[in-house]
Amino acid sequence: MRWNVLRSSPKTTIERAIGAIALVLAALGPLVFNQYWAHQILIETFLFGIAAASLIFLSAYGGMVSLAQTALFGIAGVILGNLATRGGPGGTSKGLHLGWDPTVALVVAIAMTTAIGLMFGAIAARSIGIYFLMITLTYSVITTYFLGQVTLVSGFSGIGGINRYTPSWIGDLTGHPNRLYYVSLVAAVFTYVLIRYVVRTPFGITLQGVRDEPVRMSSLGYNVPLHRTLAFGFAAFLASLSGVLYVWWSGQIAPGNVDLPETISLLVIAVIGGLARIEGAWLGAFAFIIIQNYVRGFTFPFLGFGGTLFGGSFNTVIGIIFLLIVLISPDGLMGIWDRALAARSRVGRAGPSAEAPARTGG
Amino acid sequence: MTEAPLETRSTEPTLRVWGVGRRFGGLHAVNDVDLEIVAGERRAILGPNGAGKTTLFNVIAGDLPVSSGRIELFGHDVTAAPARKRARLGLARSYQQSRLFLNLTVEDSLYLAALGVRRGHLRPVTTRRDREMRERAREAARRVAIDDKLGEMVGSLSHGEHRQVAVAMALASKPRMLMLDEPASGLSPGERQLLTDLLLALDREITLILIEHDMDVALRVAERVTMMHEGRVIVEGTPDEIRANEYVHELYLGAPQRDE
Incomplete structure (x- = not known):
């Protein structure tokens, strides 16, 4: 093959081509896809992809699997709802209704969520593996019950009508859902580019060292808990973007958006996409949302269950798909993709591959 | 001697x-x-x-x-x-079980060793100082004759090469x-x-x-x-x-x- 001189370049070329096609399709989105696809499936894919990317970033580059990303996503939404909305006639929505300028509210919501993430991170940073997982699960549970029980800021019914209070530079989203489509797309591309950039900076390379060998890192002079804490804060920042987009999209946020099933859903998205590569975040979100949208009404033949109870047959179907993907490829759909490409290039070269095994984790 | x-x-x-x-x-x-x-x-x-x-x-x-x-x-x-x-x-040390960064390249590993004793671990931007650290990393690689493997993943190297990387990492911080x-x-x-x-x-x-x-x-x-x-x-x-x-x-x- 002509590419042989530049190692690993066929893969990069194919991926760049696919990425470019996806980006062009996404940019033309509302023209190419029907309304349901553009305004439901794709916006959801973009915004849940950002939340999943924050989880995958921590996992792939920091070696930390966090269950707190959904909680942070919700915290950002709730803060924005409290700051931006005004209590109006007929408004049954809970919350403080401070009626701040939406731009200020947006900045404060993101900043506060990042700060809470840093605090969460500082506590969890000294734990690893299952202990880290449990601590972050605790954050998720605490957040759900805090929002449910503190009726001043949320209550179980949550805050509604948030999408009516958007910054003037974005404009009305309810009347012009294409605006939200592009805002979400830009945020998703921004998140992807930012992560790809950050992992090559001193901070990012250091984080990968911490992932591989924390003990070695301290004896090289690094403050390992501080690095983990800051990485967690960065991931909280990304999760907050996703939370803000979510409340602009759905208009409301309630404890039910951050509870255990939702926390697990985000983990499922990240695992289906693949915990080792950032691209997996949007791939996983897309697969998840497609399945969610199209199998809801599906009834299992002979077994007869399905229908609309307990989310319809969706949970069963997604569970089976999740199981299959994890069994076939621990690195999710991106892992299957990597292996397919590796196999293809082996066949292409028709000889023993001199290349290292497909690397995972950055 | x-x-x-x-x-x-x-x-x-x-x-x-x-x-x-x-x-x-x-x-x-x-x-x-x-x-x-x-x-x-x-x-x-x-x-x-x-x-x-x-x-x-x-x-x-x-x-x-x-x-x-x-x-x-x-x-x-x-x-x-x-x-x-x-x-x-x-003070720089190496370990008996090498404790290397298996998912990083040799150059990135040595770069981390050089950066560790300096300020600026948390910089989210790459600056001129990083070029200096990378030069130092390559120099350490040359000293142990592993500079032909700078772009390789540490995890793909042989045992002997791992020992070389371990020594180079200890040298890279100029201890x-x-x-x-x-x-x-x-x-x-x-x-x-x-x-x-x-x-x-x-x-x-x-x-x-x-x-x-x-x-x-x-x-x-x-x-x-x-x-x-x-x-x-x-x-x-x-x-x-x-x-x-x-x-x-x-x-x-x-x-x-x-x-x-």
Whole structure:
């Protein structure tokens, strides 16, 4: 093959081509896809992809699997709802209704969520593996019950009508859902580019060292808990973007958006996409949302269950798909993709591959 | 190598260890050890398996806290200091099980080693200083002759290459004191020769402490040898004195399973 001189370049070329096609399709989105696809499936894919990317970033580059990303996503939404909305006639929505300028509210919501993430991170940073997982699960549970029980800021019914209070530079989203489509797309591309950039900076390379060998890192002079804490804060920042987009999209946020099933859903998205590569975040979100949208009404033949109870047959179907993907490829759909490409290039070269095994984790 | 005359070198201790002990439950892995190492010295620590050599390294480097005693490094009391503070004073070490960054490239690993003792770990932007660190990383790779593998993932390298990377990582931070834990283990005779040459050519400013099972490497490089057994220092002397010591022979050199 002509590419042989530049190692690993066929893969990069194919991926760049696919990425470019996806980006062009996404940019033309509302023209190419029907309304349901553009305004439901794709916006959801973009915004849940950002939340999943924050989880995958921590996992792939920091070696930390966090269950707190959904909680942070919700915290950002709730803060924005409290700051931006005004209590109006007929408004049954809970919350403080401070009626701040939406731009200020947006900045404060993101900043506060990042700060809470840093605090969460500082506590969890000294734990690893299952202990880290449990601590972050605790954050998720605490957040759900805090929002449910503190009726001043949320209550179980949550805050509604948030999408009516958007910054003037974005404009009305309810009347012009294409605006939200592009805002979400830009945020998703921004998140992807930012992560790809950050992992090559001193901070990012250091984080990968911490992932591989924390003990070695301290004896090289690094403050390992501080690095983990800051990485967690960065991931909280990304999760907050996703939370803000979510409340602009759905208009409301309630404890039910951050509870255990939702926390697990985000983990499922990240695992289906693949915990080792950032691209997996949007791939996983897309697969998840497609399945969610199209199998809801599906009834299992002979077994007869399905229908609309307990989310319809969706949970069963997604569970089976999740199981299959994890069994076939621990690195999710991106892992299957990597292996397919590796196999293809082996066949292409028709000889023993001199290349290292497909690397995972950055 | 001929011994450098001691008078020309500073005799100020780089490392002082007083009555250091480390217990694991009922086991005294290191027991009441005194050690004094002057600047620029080449010291080998020998002893059979389980003598406490690596544990002594771990407490000196700060990877393990001491159970008793005091440690002074470059004139600072570091008994309670974390490993990263000791690294910043100029101490670099390697590990017996190499503890390498298997998912990073050789260059990134050496870059991390060079950056660790500097400021700016948390910078989310790449600057000119990083180019300097990368140059330093490549220089360390050249010193151990691994510069042809700079772009390779560490996880894809051979055992011998892992040992080279481990030594290069210890060098990349430009340390004042270098502690190597069995750098020659698992190396081919040719690789051992390269390693010995590298250690002999090491800048005299750098103090070197070496744990080594390979007596050829250890006794050629070291000027003084500390012999440990069951957590204690039993003999200290020049390589010739160690070779001549009957107790050492009985304990180690004459043992049927000479570890070479």
